Amino acid sequence: MTTVKKAIRDVYGDTLAQLGRENKNIVALDADVGSSSKSIVFGKEFPNRYFNVGVAEANMVAIAAGLATTGKIPFVNTFAAFMVLRGADPVRSLIAYTKLNVKLAGTYAGLSDSYDGASHHAIADIAFMRSLPNMTVVSISDPVEAELATRAAAQFKGPVYLRLSRAEVPVVFDKASYKFEIGRGVTLVDGSDLTIVATGYMLIKALEAAQILAAKGILARVVNIHTIKPIDRELLIACARETGAIVTAEEHNVFGGLGSAVAEVLVSECPVPIEFVGIEDTFTESGDYEKLLAKYGLSAANIVARAQKVLTRKQ
Amino acid sequence: MSLKPKSKENLERLCMQFRQDLIKLLHGIQTGHPGGSLSSVEIMTTLYFEKLNVDPNNPKDENRDRFVLGKGHAAPMLYMILAEKGYFPQDELTSLRQLDSRLQGHPCALKTCGVELSTGPLGLGLPAGLGMALGAKLDGRDYRTYVLMGDGELQEGIVWEAAMSASKFKADNLTVIVDNNGVQLDGTVDEIMPMGDIAAKWRAFGWNVISIDGHLVEEISAAIDLAKTVKGQPSVIIAKTVKGKGVSFMEGKSAWHGKPISQNEYVSAMNELGVNV
Ligand SMILES: Cc1ncc(C[n+]2csc(CCOP(=O)(O)OP(=O)(O)O)c2C)c(N)n1
Ligand SMILES: [Mg+2]
Numbered sequence: 001m002t003t004v005k006k007a008i009r010d011v012y013g014d015t016l017a018q019l020g021r022e023n024k025n026i027v028a029l030d031a032d033v034g035s036s037s038k039s040i041v042f043g044k045e046f047p048n049r050y051f052n053v054g055v056a057e058a059n060m061v062a063i064a065a066g067l068a069t070t071g072k073i074p075f076v077n078t079f080a081a082f083m084v085l086r087g088a089d090p091v092r093s094l095i096a097y098t099k100l101n102v103k104l105a106g107t108y109a110g111l112s113d114s115y116d117g118a119s120h121h122a123i124a125d126i127a128f129m130r131s132l133p134n135m136t137v138v139s140i141s142d143p144v145e146a147e148l149a150t151r152a153a154a155q156f157k158g159p160v161y162l163r164l165s166r167a168e169v170p171v172v173f174d175k176a177s178y179k180f181e182i183g184r185g186v187t188l189v190d191g192s193d194l195t196i197v198a199t200g201y202m203l204i205k206a207l208e209a210a211q212i213l214a215a216k217g218i219l220a221r222v223v224n225i226h227t228i229k230p231i232d233r234e235l236l237i238a239c240a241r242e243t244g245a246i247v248t249a250e251e252h253n254v255f256g257g258l259g260s261a262v263a264e265v266l267v268s269e270c271p272v273p274i275e276f277v278g279i280e281d282t283f284t285e286s287g288d289y290e291k292l293l294a295k296y297g298l299s300a301a302n303i304v305a306r307a308q309k310v311l312t313r314k315q
Numbered sequence: 316m317s318l319k320p321k322s323k324e325n326l327e328r329l330c331m332q333f334r335q336d337l338i339k340l341l342h343g344i345q346t347g348h349p350g351g352s353l354s355s356v357e358i359m360t361t362l363y364f365e366k367l368n369v370d371p372n373n374p375k376d377e378n379r380d381r382f383v384l385g386k387g388h389a390a391p392m393l394y395m396i397l398a399e400k401g402y403f404p405q406d407e408l409t410s411l412r413q414l415d416s417r418l419q420g421h422p423c424a425l426k427t428c429g430v431e432l433s434t435g436p437l438g439l440g441l442p443a444g445l446g447m448a449l450g451a452k453l454d455g456r457d458y459r460t461y462v463l464m465g466d467g468e469l470q471e472g473i474v475w476e477a478a479m480s481a482s483k484f485k486a487d488n489l490t491v492i493v494d495n496n497g498v499q500l501d502g503t504v505d506e507i508m509p510m511g512d513i514a515a516k517w518r519a520f521g522w523n524v525i526s527i528d529g530h531l532v533e534e535i536s537a538a539i540d541l542a543k544t545v546k547g548q549p550s551v552i553i554a555k556t557v558k559g560k561g562v563s564f565m566e567g568k569s570a571w572h573g574k575p576i577s578q579n580e581y582v583s584a585m586n587e588l589g590v591n592v
Binding site: 030032033034035036040052053054055056058059081082085086115116117118119120285286287288291292295 | 346347387411412413414415416418419420421423433434435436437438467468470471472499500501504507508569
């Protein structure tokens, strides 16, 4: 793993602007957080195709729905928390219901807007978005994936939720060789004792955990599930069969997110013990990002502990 | 009843102290929202030190006036006032936004004594404040509810849903104060979403409108008193303010909505506020 770091939101903003150059049907909307989401990069270059509606998220999402009916490809930008909390109705009733070609870019997801506190953290967005029929849910782990996933979303026909972070994170993937495909999980580390299934920034923590486990003689497979819906069932079933135990890791409530999605597949296809690393159904708080992650169990150390626990449950 | 000269002097002294402490605090923690805190100094100070019937020794008194910070990002200003009033120790202020603190980035009613409503996601303060006002009427209590809102916050649709409701239910025990600083997060209000004639909008929704200079404590005081005398309709005080007020390089600049203060900026801001550091 290299130590080059980039802010996911910067990569997203640059990619959106590049997509705007390539396709004039791409339009962008924001609700007074363009300087945070970085949609402003697009807005500066394409002022006629950029709609900042002010602090009015529901309005923004519904406008995007209307734009999509005219053949535009709207990228809708706001904090993930407000996309879900305020945008919920038009997201469900207009966009998901009639499969409108809208891309919902929820930035500052998870705890990445750390100092603003629980009111701004998004820990239920995956649960909401994946409960909507017709919605595709993509959660981004590193800067390379931010670019490729944003491009893939633009190509994809239909509603997509892109889960983006505020954080500066290490580059994990090699841009030249990484094949990003919506719906396809990615195995980064092979292993036979258990599989750590991670999404978003927790992928980094999973890779760290695998190294710690390896030093203890435990071989953990590490799988990146960037597309939480539709989830890569075949890959998950193969991991369950071959390693016999699963730990999921996500920057989200343990209720309704990646862990739930994985369990839903495996409980019917190949039941194996699963441990869930995520926020334990509690509201979070303000603080330094890494300290917060550690306090709420979103750490390599906790993944290691859960891996050891799941192994005791393995037949 | 106009503000006594002594009270005016006292409020102005407090406002200066709060501005200095605010810059010091936000520089110290390198996070938080200076612009919208500075624009609301006089409004919140006048409310808490001259008008609100609240008692830190009896913070849950059922007859207390209610203050709701709709624009929750001005939390640092609210916390400084609550500490000065004695709701919690002054030395807790530096824990703002840090892990395990009672002082969250945005106000949390469960964690911080004196905070009436958890806010942060904009627009929810007014409808919740209306609920408090309606509760007072149901219980026959004569406390008043005050909601401080940003002018960008007015763009949330729910604000106008609440405005209609307050008018229908004749919530004359509810006073909204708009911190009309003309700036939001991404730019000026005129650039991002022009609000036009805000006073006319509120009037059209059935509200009694009072327009003042939001940095003059005597005007704020008089407007709050005037609102109390209006029967049968809610009142809104539209307070013309300057975002970042008191620190020239922050004034009117959206960049200072939520930006860390560097060492050089800290020194020059404090100098402007009459403190050598
Ligand atoms: C629902 C919601 N959307 C977006 C934000 C992010 N945000 C925080 S403050 C702000 C601008 C507010 O402007 P204004 O109300 O004028 O506040 P002030 O100028 O007094 O700071 C925005 C968009 C939020 N807190 N809540
Ligand atoms: Mg404003």
